[in-house]
Amino acid sequence: MKKVSLLGAGSWGTALAITLANNGYEVTLWSALETEITLLQTHREHVDRLPGAKLPDNIQLTTDLEAACRDQELIVLSVASPYVRSTAKQASPFIKDGQIIVNVGKGIEEETLMTLTEIIEEELPQAEVAVLSGPSHAEEVSKQIPTTVVVGAKRKATAEFIQDIFMNEVFRVYISPDITSIELGGALKNVIALAAGMVDGLGYGDNTKAALITRGIAEITRLGLAMGGNRETLCGLSGLGDLIVTCTSNHSRNHNAGYLIGKGYSMEAAMEEVKQVVEGVYSAKAAWKLAQKYQVSMPIIEEVNAVLFHGRSAKEATKTLLCRNRVAEYPDLKWNA
Numbered sequence: 458m459k460k461v462s463l464l465g466a467g468s469w470g471t472a473l474a475i476t477l478a479n480n481g482y483e484v485t486l487w488s489a490l491e492t493e494i495t496l497l498q499t500h501r502e503h504v505d506r507l508p509g510a511k512l513p514d515n516i517q518l519t520t521d522l523e524a525a526c527r528d529q530e531l532i533v534l535s536v537a538s539p540y541v542r543s544t545a546k547q548a549s550p551f552i553k554d555g556q557i558i559v560n561v562g563k564g565i566e567e568e569t570l571m572t573l574t575e576i577i578e579e580e581l582p583q584a585e586v587a588v589l590s591g592p593s594h595a596e597e598v599s600k601q602i603p604t605t606v607v608v609g610a611k612r613k614a615t616a617e618f619i620q621d622i623f624m625n626e627v628f629r630v631y632i633s634p635d636i637t638s639i640e641l642g643g644a645l646k647n648v649i650a651l652a653a654g655m656v657d658g659l660g661y662g663d664n665t666k667a668a669l670i671t672r673g674i675a676e677i678t679r680l681g682l683a684m685g686g687n688r689e690t691l692c693g694l695s696g697l698g699d700l701i702v703t704c705t706s707n708h709s710r711n712h713n714a715g716y717l718i719g720k721g722y723s724m725e726a727a728m729e730e731v732k733q734v735v736e737g738v739y740s741a742k743a744a745w746k747l748a749q750k751y752q753v754s755m756p757i758i759e760e761v762n763a764v765l766f767h768g769r770s771a772k773e774a775t776k777t778l779l780c781r782n783r784v785a786e787y788p789d790l791k792w793n794a
């Protein structure tokens with residue numbers, strides 16, 4: 458049996474481990490957290506995060522990073538984004554030349570403004586790094602609910618290699634050379650999802666949510682194009698697709714944290730209540746710095762930052778957005794008269 462491993466045994470690492478085990482691979486699931494591995498060993502199930510999703514027998518659990526990195530066809534990096542650099546650094550001595558690694562996390566590093574793939578490439582120059590992203594809640598993937606994602610890689614052969622490993626009749630994998638847009642879409646949708654949660658917490662309606670999704674993707678697209686990405690990818694599965702699912706689903710921890718903030722919780726209290734890493738909070742500052750660096754207008758991102766870090770209420774932020782200067786929806790479109 459061919460071997461694959463996943464570094465990071467949270468909801469997503471575990472759901473993907475189940476997918477790969479069902480595809481016939483010998484799977485190793487690693488975590489830095491002893492408690493997480495003990496829990497998985499005891500119940501063969503992530504009882505809190507993915508109740509009912511049993512781990513098939515061909516998944517081995519370990520806290521031994523060297524064993525998890527040895528002789529693997531593919532290594533999936535599935536830790537929460539704040540731990541991507543430290544995990545890659547720790548794994549470095551055990552990663553062979555040419556090892557294919559696929560990042561499935563979503564985020565941008567605040568200090569460096571690097572995407573997760575760029576961070577992994579910096580820490581593991583001996584590896585070939587790709588990304589997998591799209592509208593894919595772990596809760597649904599672990600139950601074999603039909604899902605589509607996209608794999609981005611520099612070389613088409615690498616993207617196809619990863620596509621073959623993951624693809625099955627309920628998990629459809631597309632490929633793309635546009636890594637930048639895939640990573641940006643995944644990271645920035647978490648910030649817009651916080652805003653979508655806030656408007657739900659304020660008791661606003663579907664109109665407001667639809668406005669946030671469409672104006673949110675307009676912002677993400679402006680930044681993505683300035684950074685060399687493609688409109689098609691930004692409006693594809695990993696951009697608009699993931700934005701829709703994250704803004705409308707109660708599986709989203711970003712949406713749930715935003716909801717509590719809309720109800721009047723502070724950012725810290727909301728993160729405490731959600732009890733998971735709320736990645737949008739980390740990506741919000743990075744997104745605003747990127748907007749300034751590339752001189753791109755990102756009013757929703759600006760207001761989310763004002764609410765999270767500068768004491769503005771969600772209600773005031775909504776009013777500020779609605780009362781901005783009058784503009785055209787897409788200023789580049791030409792008028793006939």
Ligand SMILES: NC(=O)c1ccc[n+]([C@@H]2O[C@H](COP(=O)([O-])OP(=O)(O)OC[C@H]3O[C@@H](n4cnc5c(N)ncnc54)[C@H](O)[C@@H]3O)[C@@H](O)[C@H]2O)c1
Nearest residue numbers: 465466467468469470488489536537538540562563594595
């Ligand atoms: N949950 C989903 O549905 C989903 C779907 C697609 C992508 N993602 C992305 O995948 C990544 C992981 O998401 P998740 O839902 O599994 O997150 P999670 O919060 O459930 O798990 C994060 C995992 O990171 C690891 N971790 C935590 N602290 C660590 C530390 N100090 N050192 C090393 N590792 C540590 C642990 O294995 C932990 O389980 C995120 O970037 C997320 O955006 C999640």
